Amino acid sequence: MLTKAIRLQSLRYLATPNSGLKPIVGIAAEGESFNSHVHIKALMRGGVMQFFLVVLLVLAPLAVWTNPASAGSSGGVEASVGGVGFMPAAPVMGGSVTITLSLHNTNPTTANNVEYSFYKHSIESGNLLKYAVVDIPGDGYVDVSAVWNSLQEGSQQIWLDVAYNGDTAVRFYKAFNVLGLANLEVTLIEVSPSSGLRIGDSGIVSTTVTNSGTVASGNSTLQVGIQGLTNSSVDVAVPSLTPGQSALVNATLDFPESGTWTLTATPDAYDEVSEVAEGYGSSTLEVEVLPLPDYYFTGQLLITSPSENLDGPWTISGTLARSYGAGNQTAHINFSVATSGQQEAPVIAPLEVMFTGEGDSSQPFSVELDAVLQGLAVGEYALTVTVDPFGWLDQSNNANDQVTGLLNIRPIPNVQVDPASPSSMIVNSGDKVNWYVLLTNTGDISVSGRLNYSWEGQENILSEIINIEPFSSQAWTKNLSTGQGAHTATFSARWQPLTNSYDSDSSDSETTVSITVSDTLSLTFQLSTGSLTTNTATGALAHAPLKYGSTYAYTITLTSSGEGNDTLVCLDGVGAELGQTSVSIANGESATVTCIFNIEQTTPYSINIVSSSGTAQTHIRTWSISSTDTEFAAEDQSFDRLAAMLGIGAVVFVGILVSAFLLTRYLVSLGLIWLSLGIS
Incomplete structure (x- = not known):
């Protein structure tokens, strides 16, 4: 009798010689061994037929490996094809079906975490429809389910996998048919x-x-x-x-x-x-x-005039278009300017625009206006162009029959001259004054002109041509020299436009400013002229570091602003006077000062040149002293100190000798006195 396998991947029943199919667990219970070697020997003693029967039993699991069971138990949890149901029973393509599986726990206690899986077509990871766990009461039943959506027409298979408590899983499938539909x-x-x-x-x-x-x-x-x-x-x-x-x-x-x-x-x-x-x-x-033909303007209405001409002419241009046209047609366009108050609106003649052909087309138009707009006051106006103002055309849309542009009647530019600004309100005679004048153009076109200015007795001096952009300002600057002596200097200037330029109001185009010119002396050291020479001002050029024990002359030039007298004193670094120089100078002249000094120190040497009257700031100059000369000087100083010490020592020694001599004579004299007393 052939062995029959009920569960996939496990052998649960065994054929015996006397009782037919018998559960393996039953054989073990009856004391029969399942050791294949011992059992085959026992069967061999029963005859050749039994031997072949055992061989078939051993090979049976290999034969049924790919053929799933239709029912089985895993750890006491049973599942079978008969426990599988479908809702609806006759699913259709494109729809869904709910698959229900009934599970039976044959154990007396609750089976916790029973694993179950639904697969589409075959048991592969990519076909998993649902995986979950469920608890089943002892000797109880539980229904689990999964939904298969988007069904394909034809025969389909749902595969089930149930496992519990580490036992081999129960695996089987059930086929069902998906009905087709019309589409x-x-x-x-x-x-x-x-x-x-x-x-x-x-x-x-x-x-x-x-x-x-x-x-x-x-x-x-x-x-x-x-x-x-x-x-x-x-x-x-x-x-x-x-x-x-x-x-x-x-x-x-x-x-x-x-x-x-x-x-x-x-x-x-x-x-x-x-x-x-x-x-x-x-x-x-x-x-x-397609609608009825439509007449409309494309783009913007352009209104222009020459950039430098305030009187026109004004050019009005644009494009009139026709859509869904058919045949030749003349369209009229009208021009109107919106005014306010008592101002009269100009009258502008209409213009004709001709269209030909079929479909969509466009025609540019342009008109030049001059005298008709010159009566308008300065300002901005809305100029509107209207197609078919008399209503003679059949149109599909009247909402796009107008276009508006900005007409600008520009004012004549005015150039405003701000008050002139000097670099200083009080200066010495002969000094230069930097004058700054700001010119502002209030108009919307550029202007050109010159400044006509007067200064220190010179009248009607014309500047270079000055160009000022619209709504912009332009600065003009000029360095002018003052006259000699103390006095009041007046600067005046006015804007003078060129013949082809504008200035609508001359009352704000002038400026006059006065400053005080004094005659106070002011001296300035010209640092770049300072020079160092040996011995005298005409000696050879010398450079730092200076040599100890040498004599030098430092010479520098001063320039004057104003007129007067002053004495310049040369001082060394500790304030000792080295010499004086008196100057009597006129405005713009120069003078030189020379300081002669001898280097008798080893530290950096400084001189100060001081103005006795305070007409110049103190000038200070410092030089370093040569280190070699410093060592020689130090050695000389050390020798001098040694010589002094030796001299002092010699004097002290002589004093001691004299004192000893005198003391000796005194003691001798005293001894003679005592001797003579004793003799007496």
Whole structure:
């Protein structure tokens, strides 16, 4: 008898010689060993037939490895094909089906975390539909489920996998069939005429409806309409169609408005046929419905005049266009200027623009106005151009019949001269004064002119030509010298426009400013003239570091502003006077000062040149002393100190000798006295 395997990947039943199929666990319970070597020997003693039977039993798992069981148990949890159900029982393509699996726990206690999986088509990771765990009461049943969406037509398989408590999983599948459906689609939509439709025309819409499904459709309704137009839809009957069959149906639509419209054809508009994809299969077509001709302006209205001419002429130009035109047509355009108050609006004659041909076209226009606008006051005006002012043309749109531009009647520029600004209000005679004048153009065109100025007895001096941009300012500067002696100097200037330029108000085009010129002496050291020479001012040039024990002369030049006398004193670094120089100088003249000094120190040497009257700032100059000369000087100083010390020592020594001599004589004298007393 052949061995029969009930579970995938496990051998649960074994054929025995006496009792047929018997569970392996039952054999173990009855004391029969499942050791293959011992068992085969026992069977061999029973006969050759039993031996072959054992061989078949050993090979049986290999034979059933790829054939799943239809039922089984994993750890006492049973599942079977019979416990699999489908809702709905007859699913259709494109829809979904709910698969239910009934699980039975044969154990007396609750089976916790029973693992179960649903797979589409086969047990592969990419086909997993659902994985979850569930608890099943002892000796109880639990239903688990999964949903399979977007079903494909034809035979399908749902695979189940149940495992519990580490035991081998139960795996099996159940096949089911997915029914096909009809599928109605609009495969072609056309309108006749294909072009040239205008407002109020009717068009024939031809539509092809095809059944792309796998079963025949019943009768249905095609709905044809215009998107955005209420009550434009028309229903057309479509006969039953077998799979792959098409039907051509026609509908007539009215086009009451112009524009680009979208025709929509929807099959099975009232869901009379069960389809693979409900609500799909529609098709659209854009149709252009032409309006009546339309006349309109394109771009901006340009109003220009020569940039440097305030009196015109003004050129008004633009472009008039016609859309959806047919044939020759003359359009009139009118010009008007909006004024306010008592100002009278100018009267401008209309202009004719000719159009020819079909479709869209445009024509430029231009008119030049001069005297008719010169009566307008200064300011900005709205100038409007209107097409067909008399209403003689049939148009589809009157909202775009006007275009407006800005007409600017410009004012005559005015040049304002700000008060002149000097670099100083009090200066010494002969000094230069930097004058600054700011000129402002208040107009919208550039102006040109000169400053006519007077200064220190010179009249009507003309500056270079000055150009000032619109609404801008331009600075003019000039360095002018003062006269000699103390006095008041007056600067005056006025704007003088060129013959082809403008200045509308001359009252604000002048400036006059006076400053005080004093005669106070002021001396300035010219640092670049300072020179160092040996011994005298005419000696050889010398450079730092200076040599110890040498004599030098430092010479520097001063320049004057004003006139007067002063004494310049040379001082060394500790304030000892080295010499004096008296100067008597006129404005603009120069003088030199020489300081002669001897280097008798080892540290840096400084001199100060001081003005006795305070007409100049103190000038200070410092030089370093040569280190070599410093060492010699230090050695000389050390020798001098040594000699002094030796001299002092010699004097002290002589003093000591004299004192000793005198003391000796005193003691001798004293001894003789005592001796003579003793003799007595």
